Amino acid sequence: MTKTPGTILLVEDDPADAALIRRGFEQAGVLNPVHHITNGDKALGFLAGVNEYADRITHPLPVLILLDLKLPGMTGLELLRWLRQQRELRRIPVVVLTGDEDSNTINAAYDAGANSYLVKPGERKRISDLVGKIQQYWLALNEPPQLVMRAQKPE
Amino acid sequence: MVTNKLVLLVEDDPADARLIQRAFDKAELDIAVTRLTNGDDAVAYLDGQPPFENRVLYPVPAVVILDIKLPRRSGLEVLSWLRNQHYGLKRLPVVILTSSRHSVDVNRAYDLGVNSYLAKPESPADLTRLAATFHSYWLQLNESPDVQS
Numbered sequence: 001m002t003k004t005p006g007t008i009l010l011v012e013d014d015p016a017d018a019a020l021i022r023r024g025f026e027q028a029g030v031l032n033p034v035h036h037i038t039n040g041d042k043a044l045g046f047l048a049g050v051n052e053y054a055d056r057i058t059h060p061l062p063v064l065i066l067l068d069l070k071l072p073g074m075t076g077l078e079l080l081r082w083l084r085q086q087r088e089l090r091r092i093p094v095v096v097l098t099g100d101e102d103s104n105t106i107n108a109a110y111d112a113g114a115n116s117y118l119v120k121p122g123e124r125k126r127i128s129d130l131v132g133k134i135q136q137y138w139l140a141l142n143e144p145p146q147l148v149m150r151a152q153k154p155e
Numbered sequence: 156m157v158t159n160k161l162v163l164l165v166e167d168d169p170a171d172a173r174l175i176q177r178a179f180d181k182a183e184l185d186i187a188v189t190r191l192t193n194g195d196d197a198v199a200y201l202d203g204q205p206p207f208e209n210r211v212l213y214p215v216p217a218v219v220i221l222d223i224k225l226p227r228r229s230g231l232e233v234l235s236w237l238r239n240q241h242y243g244l245k246r247l248p249v250v251i252l253t254s255s256r257h258s259v260d261v262n263r264a265y266d267l268g269v270n271s272y273l274a275k276p277e278s279p280a281d282l283t284r285l286a287a288t289f290h291s292y293w294l295q296l297n298e299s300p301d302v303q304s
């Protein structure tokens with residue numbers, strides 16, 4: 001029996017970019033389900049497993065997060081800082097994927113605990129190539145961490 | 156003018172170091188690799204302590220490849236030291252490259268703030284492919300932080 005590939009969480013408010021990223025994963029032959037969320041607050045809800053996301057069977061924790069920084073509500077950096085303080089979630093690899101090339105933002109993202117920082121290509125269609133490289137590195141080559149499960153929590 | 160990006164390779168096993176170096180060479184990559192053989196030297200190099208105080212000769216690398224099992228200070232100890240620096244150096248991308256796939260090591264590395272964890276492949280051909288993928292990701296695609304400020 002083949003193991004179901006882990007979910008990729010895509011946090012991206014731009015619908016055109018999100019569609020291109022999804023297409024990029026399809027073109028790269030990625031079988032992992034991609035769960036797309038359009039704002040930071042909802043992404044936090046998904047990761048914390050609250051409200052509509054309480055069921056971890058239908059909404060499993062992601063193996064990789066692609067995070068835009070400019071988001072409605074909670075920003076990507078705020079979400080990242082929160083994530084790195086959660087015992088059960090802090091190891092999840094986060095790749096920032098944004099249009100912001102400012103070095104202060106790049107530094108802030110690494111300081112907040114980003115694993116990698118990628119800038120969206122100027123020519124939008126090229127985002128699919130970028131997604132292919134994300135697949136090649138993060139899904140095929142990198143050894144993922146194990147997430148700390150609730151059941152293992154010491155009483 | 157030297158424009159090559161520098162990879163700091165911290166690897167005590169000479170055979171593995173040679174294979175990794177050869178993999179980078181074979182992939183015809185435009186990079187320089189400086190190799191150190193133990194954890195104490197890695198910290199001294201990154202901190203600019205003697206004999207590595209000359210930053211022209213010993214520049215801050217673009218990325219560090221760390222083995223875990225190292226003499227004196229382990230790779231995880233080097234990583235922990237680096238992430239606790241109070242200036243930009245703490246942001247330096249670090250990739251663990253080791254033969255251990257033990258989840259204890261993998262998890263500990265992520266908890267300490269590693270950027271990525273790679274397992275050494277068995278065959279030299281796979282290692283060459285890994286070197287090429289590593290290069291195109293970390294030295295071409297990824298945006299590096301500013302580690303000097």
